[in-house]
Amino acid sequence: MKRKLVVVGAGMASGRVLEHLLKAASDAYEVTLFGAEPRGNYNRIMLSPVLAGQAKYEEIIIHTAAWYGEHNIHCRLGEAVTKIDRAAKKVRTRNGETPYDKLVIATGSAPFIIPVAGKELQGVLSFRDLDDVNAMLSAAGNPDTHAVVLGGGLLGIEAAAGLKTRGMNVTVLHLMGHLMERQLDPSAGRLLQKELEGRGIEVHCHAQTKAILGHKRAEAVLLESGTIYPADLVVMATGIRPETRIATDAGLHVERGIVVDDQMRTSDSDILAIGECAEHQGICYGLVDPIYAMAAVAAQTLMGEEVAFRPVELGTHLKVSGVGVFSAGDFLGAPGTELVTLNDSGIGIYKKLVIANGRLVGAVLFGDTDDGLWYLDLIRSGASIEAIRDDLMFGRALAERRAA
Ligand SMILES: Cc1cc2nc3c(=O)[nH]c(=O)nc-3n(C[C@H](O)[C@H](O)[C@H](O)COP(=O)(O)OP(=O)(O)OC[C@H]3O[C@@H](n4cnc5c(N)ncnc54)[C@H](O)[C@@H]3O)c2cc1C
Numbered sequence: 001m002k003r004k005l006v007v008v009g010a011g012m013a014s015g016r017v018l019e020h021l022l023k024a025a026s027d028a029y030e031v032t033l034f035g036a037e038p039r040g041n042y043n044r045i046m047l048s049p050v051l052a053g054q055a056k057y058e059e060i061i062i063h064t065a066a067w068y069g070e071h072n073i074h075c076r077l078g079e080a081v082t083k084i085d086r087a088a089k090k091v092r093t094r095n096g097e098t099p100y101d102k103l104v105i106a107t108g109s110a111p112f113i114i115p116v117a118g119k120e121l122q123g124v125l126s127f128r129d130l131d132d133v134n135a136m137l138s139a140a141g142n143p144d145t146h147a148v149v150l151g152g153g154l155l156g157i158e159a160a161a162g163l164k165t166r167g168m169n170v171t172v173l174h175l176m177g178h179l180m181e182r183q184l185d186p187s188a189g190r191l192l193q194k195e196l197e198g199r200g201i202e203v204h205c206h207a208q209t210k211a212i213l214g215h216k217r218a219e220a221v222l223l224e225s226g227t228i229y230p231a232d233l234v235v236m237a238t239g240i241r242p243e244t245r246i247a248t249d250a251g252l253h254v255e256r257g258i259v260v261d262d263q264m265r266t267s268d269s270d271i272l273a274i275g276e277c278a279e280h281q282g283i284c285y286g287l288v289d290p291i292y293a294m295a296a297v298a299a300q301t302l303m304g305e306e307v308a309f310r311p312v313e314l315g316t317h318l319k320v321s322g323v324g325v326f327s328a329g330d331f332l333g334a335p336g337t338e339l340v341t342l343n344d345s346g347i348g349i350y351k352k353l354v355i356a357n358g359r360l361v362g363a364v365l366f367g368d369t370d371d372g373l374w375y376l377d378l379i380r381s382g383a384s385i386e387a388i389r390d391d392l393m394f395g396r397a398l399a400e401r402r403a404a
Pocket of ligand 1: 008009010011012013014034035036037044045046047048079080081082106107108109127128129155243246274275276277285286287288289291317319
């Protein structure tokens with residue numbers, strides 16, 4: 001009899017595990033997939049282009065109903081797992097219990113909702129799944145509508161740009177001193193702000209939200225400073241928290257995320273965790289590259305093989321059409337590093353490379369991001385850049401031509 005694999009969460013991480021597993025041994029397990037969303041695996045990253053009208057949901061589906069059918073995956077979509085009974089090796093949903101031999105938890109993250117008065121009003125949304133995008137789109141369309149985006153990180157800016165494209169009046173309120181402070185230095189953050197303002201998006205930094213005002217629906221956002229911004233729609237893009245509830249309730253080791261070893265096993269060796277809900281060596285990831293690497297390792301573990309997940313340096317791209325922003329590694333430059341910068345405000349190009357011991361350790365690019373992946377490769381490989389140092393700033397083509 002086939003062993004039973006239960007997968008909790010039909011998102012990007014679990015989708016990748018299933019692909020690897022099916023490729024390695026399509027009949028190793030009888031698979032049941034539970035998903036809280038009423039749909040299967042789609043490219044969540046592409047929700048920003050969907051919001052901006054540059055892609056349709058149908059184009060971002062990764063696994064169709066036909067794909068699940070073809071691979072004999074029992075899909076229980078729209079059915080959240082509410083409990084894991086580790087002693088009986090069963091998961092529970094509102095429809096009953098399902099036994100497992102191996103369990104994969106891939107529940108992703110939940111948006112962090114800042115605990116301010118008015119957060120439960122109609123028109124206050126997060127930006128995590130297709131339902132959020134559809135709710136934002138149904139509020140758009142009327143040019144008099146005001147949207148306030150709380151949070152000027154990657155998601156907040158992509159939401160703001162999308163809503164602006166849809167014709168709304170958009171304001172971004174950001175707590176910190178410059179936009180995307182987790183990926184950009186102040187110079188690049190300010191350039192980004194200027195670019196967004198040039199598109200008609202209002203941006204205010206050092207803005208601390210005190211309350212969302214309104215009766216049934218959101219009507220305005222009140223800052224601690226007393227300033228009020230009209231808001232028919234409030235999008236909270238104020239961070240994410242790993243979705244760990246079922247793991248905590250089941251007594252698994254959970255810190256910020258569900259703690260996993262190098263093979264993606266939790267504190268119960270029959271239960272694996274991957275994706276944004278997992279924590280490896282103290283880190284919870286929020287980008288797909290490492291999450292896909294986790295998925296490959298988890299599939300091997302399920303096949304009884306022992307490979308280890310090894311974190312790599314991450315790069316971030318902003319997906320706002322016409323705005324090139326890239327960042328990787330130590331983008332601020334720790335003490336002792338050397339900074340090489342190019343700043344041409346006339347054409348809106350800013351580049352900063354951070355070098356330590358003859359190696360590239362960080363990069364921020366604004367305006368021209370063509371060489372972002374090359375810089376990321378150099379950072380990841382730790383290769384010496386001494387031979388190309390003079391040309392490094394001017395990109396791969398020139399540096400490699402001169403070095404040849
Ligand atoms: C708008 C947007 C833009 C992004 N852009 C980028 C980008 O440019 N680059 C990048 O690398 N990353 C980006 N990300 C992040 C990327 O999408 C995530 O890192 C990735 O989707 C995480 O995969 P996951 O499987 O861990 O979680 P998810 O894809 O979120 O999947 C988790 C699934 O589990 C379900 N679930 C939760 N609890 C339960 C339960 N109890 N029972 C059943 N199902 C449950 C959830 O409903 C969800 O469907 C973006 C994210 C968003 C929202």
